[in-house]
Amino acid sequence: MERIVEVVPAAGLHARPASKLVKTVNRFDADVSVGRADDGEEGAVRADSMLAVTGLNVRHGESVRVVADGPDAETALDAIEDLLTSPVEGEGEGEHIADDAGDDPT
Amino acid sequence: MTGSTTLTGSGSTPRAGVGTARWYRPGTDLTLPDRPDPSTVDPATERERFETARGEAREGIRRARERAEARVGDEEAAVFDAHEAFLDDPGIVDDVEAAVADGAPAEHAVHDRFESAIEGFEGMDGRMAERADDLRDVRDRLLRALLDAPASTDLSTLPAGTVLLAERLTPSDTAELDPAAVAGIATVAGGRTSHAAIIARSLSIPAVVGVGDALAEVPDGTVVLVDGETGEVVVDPDDRRRATALRGDDVPVVPEPVSTADGRAIEVAANVGSEPEVSPASDRGADGIGLFRTEFLFLDRESPPDEAEQYGAVVAALEAFPDARVVVRTLDVGGDKRVPYLDLPEEANPFLGRRGIRLSLGDHADLFETQLRALLRAAAHGSDGDGAGDGDGAGDGDRGDLAVMFPMVSRVEEVEAALDRVESVADDLTAEGIPHAVPELGAMVETPAASYLADVLASRLDFLSVGTNDLAGYVMAADRENDAVADYHDPLHPAVLRAIDRTTAGAEGTDAWVGMCGEMAGDPDLTELLVGLGLDELSMSAVTVPAVKERVREVDSAEARELAEAVLARETRANVRDTLGLDG
Numbered sequence A: 001m002e003r004i005v006e007v008v009p010a011a012g013l014h015a016r017p018a019s020k021l022v023k024t025v026n027r028f029d030a031d032v033s034v035g036r037a038d039d040g041e042e043g044a045v046r047a048d049s050m051l052a053v054t055g056l057n058v059r060h061g062e063s064v065r066v067v068a069d070g071p072d073a074e075t076a077l078d079a080i081e082d083l084l085t086s087p088v089e090g091e092g093e094g095e096h097i098a099d100d101a102g103d104d105p106t
Numbered sequence B: 001m002t003g004s005t006t007l008t009g010s011g012s013t014p015r016a017g018v019g020t021a022r023w024y025r026p027g028t029d030l031t032l033p034d035r036p037d038p039s040t041v042d043p044a045t046e047r048e049r050f051e052t053a054r055g056e057a058r059e060g061i062r063r064a065r066e067r068a069e070a071r072v073g074d075e076e077a078a079v080f081d082a083h084e085a086f087l088d089d090p091g092i093v094d095d096v097e098a099a100v101a102d103g104a105p106a107e108h109a110v111h112d113r114f115e116s117a118i119e120g121f122e123g124m125d126g127r128m129a130e131r132a133d134d135l136r137d138v139r140d141r142l143l144r145a146l147l148d149a150p151a152s153t154d155l156s157t158l159p160a161g162t163v164l165l166a167e168r169l170t171p172s173d174t175a176e177l178d179p180a181a182v183a184g185i186a187t188v189a190g191g192r193t194s195h196a197a198i199i200a201r202s203l204s205i206p207a208v209v210g211v212g213d214a215l216a217e218v219p220d221g222t223v224v225l226v227d228g229e230t231g232e233v234v235v236d237p238d239d240r241r242r243a244t245a246l247r248g249d250d251v252p253v254v255p256e257p258v259s260t261a262d263g264r265a266i267e268v269a270a271n272v273g274s275e276p277e278v279s280p281a282s283d284r285g286a287d288g289i290g291l292f293r294t295e296f297l298f299l300d301r302e303s304p305p306d307e308a309e310q311y312g313a314v315v316a317a318l319e320a321f322p323d324a325r326v327v328v329r330t331l332d333v334g335g336d337k338r339v340p341y342l343d344l345p346e347e348a349n350p351f352l353g354r355r356g357i358r359l360s361l362g363d364h365a366d367l368f369e370t371q372l373r374a375l376l377r378a379a380a381h382g383s384d385g386d387g388a389g390d391g392d393g394a395g396d397g398d399r400g401d402l403a404v405m406f407p408m409v410s411r412v413e414e415v416e417a418a419l420d421r422v423e424s425v426a427d428d429l430t431a432e433g434i435p436h437a438v439p440e441l442g443a444m445v446e447t448p449a450a451s452y453l454a455d456v457l458a459s460r461l462d463f464l465s466v467g468t469n470d471l472a473g474y475v476m477a478a479d480r481e482n483d484a485v486a487d488y489h490d491p492l493h494p495a496v497l498r499a500i501d502r503t504t505a506g507a508e509g510t511d512a513w514v515g516m517c518g519e520m521a522g523d524p525d526l527t528e529l530l531v532g533l534g535l536d537e538l539s540m541s542a543v544t545v546p547a548v549k550e551r552v553r554e555v556d557s558a559e560a561r562e563l564a565e566a567v568l569a570r571e572t573r574a575n576v577r578d579t580l581g582l583d584g
Helices: A015-027 A050-055 A073-084 B043-071 B079-087 B090-101 B106-121 B126-147 B171-176 B195-202 B213-217 B239-247 B275-283 B307-320 B365-381 B386-390 B412-432 B448-452 B454-460 B468-476 B483-489 B494-507 B524-532 B542-554 B557-568 B573-579
Strands: A002-006 A031-036 A063-069 B005-008 B010-013 B016-024 B162-166 B182-187 B207-209 B223-227 B232-235 B265-272 B288-293 B325-329 B402-406 B440-445 B463-466 B513-516 B537-540
Touching (some): A015 A073, A015 B079, A050 B090, A063 A073, B043 B090, B043 B126, B090 B106, B182 B223, B265 B542, B275 B307, B275 B542, B288 B307, B288 B537, B307 B325, B325 B440, B365 B412, B402 B463, B412 B454, B494 B573, B524 B557, B557 B573
Parallel strands (some): B265 B288, B265 B537, B288 B325, B513 B537
Antiparallel strands (some): A002 A063, A031 A063, B005 B232, B010 B207, B016 B223
């Protein structure tokens, strides 16, 4: 089964959100892959690899396709969706990444 | 070894300290042994070595995380979670295990796998390049464990009484040092105007830089005296040498503002580059802060500080100097000051590229706006009570103790645009009903252009502040990190002195005051000259405040002006130094 999810954390799939994704995937009995929604099957990489996930260079605001297979597939997808759609705690000023034009200084 | 040995470099922080030598070698090279014949390698042993190394690396990463959390906060410590994720990456672990099964020793397998991963990230944009750094860090932890190489020193937890010896320190190495623990610093390379040396001065850590290769002969564990006053590093100093050096440290602190012998008030302030430097500045009797660098708020983290954090930092500085002025410089990145998450442009000549106000009015307009909001709110903080005392700026109105200056100004249009931004931020805050005030506003004079335009800038602003390090660099066209042209950096070159004179002369007849916040301001041997050149304020590393205050009291302004005129008439640096009674 699969799901299309928009990546909300300001850092995109880097740093903390990426390591959390890897950690989350490892908690479940499921094979999970992730890739840019627009890139189709070929763009997918294993979601339990930090190297592969950060190598996608997915930015905040982009959508990804998450595919899970295995006994825990459904719960794994729920947990991943939850993670990718919540802004990271303590990162309130979220959109300060240089290539994000719309910045909200308040 | 009996008897002492004396080595010489450039004294950087004019204080002395004695302690136990300890080498810092971040580049301890993790050279791999030659690749053995695969048939001589036992895969089972290598696999086990890899597992053990991973365990050690994991412990190291977790310890680093805990420390980072305690020192800088949870958000910044998160980078170590990424390190741990790389350590467990199946793409790495599986490949290393496969290589080991094929007869590669664990260290070669690790090295090769990380090398190819790093290559993949390198040459990509900001965040991806950071991952390459993460991978290098994890790789080095593994290799250190496998090669049984000494762990790199944790600079933040050095034992008390350490004299740190290094080839060269980076600014971030230096910023990590605990001034209470580090008795001194001596480096093989580097000049006294490097950022690392400046940070050491701000932290009041005795330092001698550029000692040369002879320093490498000093073994760990020897007793070393670092005398930043004389530029000497003494190995095994005798009691008399110790006593002389340490006595020179005690220039009496003068807490009150000072005037020249004939009554001209000269403000003697401190340069501050991080929060821990604020209270030493006040302890050393500084009349205020003449340069509050805001870069530290932006460094070593993953995203910029928000308005609330910047407001808090500035208010804390204002509270530390309730009866004085705090001059905050708006964000000055670019040049050699890199901030990974800001995705600064790659430029062939960053010192001549987008830095300081150029970025604030361009790519970083959003950061500038956030910073101005924080500053205007902070300006209101001190305005209703204690702030009136030092109001020597133009048209006070609602002003507090805060002053704000823009770095790297070279055009009048930049000042006008910055003033427009201030006005529009003030309008926004009014509309939002948030208390604020417009602080004194000024420009740094760091470029020849700003010095030529001093009269025009002064007519639009409340003050100018001469940044002599950059001004000397730009007037003399010499890179200050380049030891080969260090000679060009003396602010006593006639061309630099004329640029300073042009600045004070340009401001004459306007209401603007002129300060100086470069290293030159902190040299007591130059105090009389600077008073003669017409500076109203001198801002320096806190450690030199007492000595400069002592000098100001001895100066007669008329004589100082004569001295300045005599010096300005000199055609070479040698003649200038001669006129000032300085060596060579």
